[in-house]
Amino acid sequence: MQSRRHDIVGESAALGHVLDQVEVVAPTDAAVLVLGETGTGKELIAHAIHDASGRRDRPFIKVNCAAIPSGLFESELFGHERGAFTSAIAQRTGRFELADGGTLFLDEVGEIPLELQPKLLRVLQEHEFERLGGTRTMTVDVRVIAATNRDLAGMVEARCFRDDLYYRLNVFPIAIPPLRERAEDIDALVDHFVGEFARRLNRHIDEVSSETRQALRQHPWPGNVRELENVIQRAVILSRSGRLAIPPLHIESPLRPIHGEAETLDSIKRAAIARALEQASGVVGGPRGAAARLGLKRTTLQSMMKRHGFGLPLPRERTDDVSPVAG
Ligand SMILES: Nc1ncnc2c1ncn2[C@@H]1O[C@H](COP(=O)(O)OP(=O)(O)OP(=O)(O)O)[C@@H](O)[C@H]1O
Numbered sequence: 319m320q321s322r323r324h325d326i327v328g329e330s331a332a333l334g335h336v337l338d339q340v341e342v343v344a345p346t347d348a349a350v351l352v353l354g355e356t357g358t359g360k361e362l363i364a365h366a367i368h369d370a371s372g373r374r375d376r377p378f379i380k381v382n383c384a385a386i387p388s389g390l391f392e393s394e395l396f397g398h399e400r401g402a403f404t405s406a407i408a409q410r411t412g413r414f415e416l417a418d419g420g421t422l423f424l425d426e427v428g429e430i431p432l433e434l435q436p437k438l439l440r441v442l443q444e445h446e447f448e449r450l451g452g453t454r455t456m457t458v459d460v461r462v463i464a465a466t467n468r469d470l471a472g473m474v475e476a477r478c479f480r481d482d483l484y485y486r487l488n489v490f491p492i493a494i495p496p497l498r499e500r501a502e503d504i505d506a507l508v509d510h511f512v513g514e515f516a517r518r519l520n521r522h523i524d525e526v527s528s529e530t531r532q533a534l535r536q537h538p539w540p541g542n543v544r545e546l547e548n549v550i551q552r553a554v555i556l557s558r559s560g561r562l563a564i565p566p567l568h569i570e571s572p573l574r575p576i577h578g579e580a581e582t583l584d585s586i587k588r589a590a591i592a593r594a595l596e597q598a599s600g601v602v603g604g605p606r607g608a609a610a611r612l613g614l615k616r617t618t619l620q621s622m623m624k625r626h627g628f629g630l631p632l633p634r635e636r637t638d639d640v641s642p643v644a645g
Pocket residue numbers: 325326327328354355356357358359360361362363467507543544547634
């Protein structure tokens with residue numbers, strides 16, 4: 319099965335169910351919450367909803383909530399008037415205004431600061447807001463699609479996300495299952511990415527051996543489709559003959575002890591940090607973050623992470639975070 323506009327590839331019943339939901343909800347103006355682990359295709363699905371909606375010829379505006387410093391959020395979403403704050407030397411149009419008539423995609427919506435959540439709720443319910451430093455009430459017609467790989471319901475319970483906003487966003491949830499739970503999609507995805515990268519990199523690959531396919535089907539893919547895509551790209555670059563050669567697949571997680579490593583206090587600490595980070599989806603601070611799970615202060619955990627060679631989690635996709643995407 320391949321949807322024409324988006325190259326959403328896969329044959330599993332689970333993906334078929336997701337695409338059915340896209341088809342049902344797209345023509346409505348309902349808010350959609352796309353849930354799924356990293357790399358499962360949440361952004362792809364958000365685009366598919368927009369393109370199957372009556373808003374397809376209007377803008378699709380993406381906001382990566384993880385990439386905006388908390389002090390700039392309000393002006394990013396709602397814009398500001400000239401002089402609203404010291405560095406506001408000109409009036410600025412916010413993302414809601416840019417998305418008027420179209421779709422606003424709030425990626426990593428769990429990162430929206432609590433203090434801004436009431437204003438977001440208001441625009442979702444009343445379609446109204448004021449620019450920062452402004453008095454004029456603006457009215458917009460925006461369909462909101464939000465996405466997260468975090469446990470939003472858990473965040474509501476922990477009071478780091480407002481329940482009223484959660485219910486408003488969660489009108490129509492679409493959960494994309496991780497790739498390991500729909501391994502039937504892997505073959506089709508491999509063919510799709512091999513074709514794509516061979517064309518782009520000007521390589522001829524006409525064979526993927528059954529052993530290679532089996533190895534790819536059996537890998538757990540913690541980074542889901544994005545990880546598979548990257549592995550195939552690397553493999554296409556490395557393949558000198560017409561046969562796809564994949565580099566050895568290993569699970570890139572600091573959780574696994576390095577093979578043969580003796581159990582020292584350091585290795586136990588490292589494993590505990592890795593496990594807590596994994597359980598907290600990489601989030602260090604906050605009531606459900608890794609630091610709280612370990613009974614440590616956030617700053618203590620951060621310095622331990624540094625000492626034990628963990629990269630501090632960074633917001634992903636800093637590059638194209640807030641640029642408008644042609645719809
Ligand atoms: N079913 C699919 N068919 C083809 N390509 C896919 C599919 N699912 C995901 N991809 C590709 O995998 C990559 C990751 O997808 P996407 O960015 O939508 O994931 P995501 O869930 O938003 O990830 P993150 O949580 O890390 O932001 C993209 O390049 C996307 O095009």
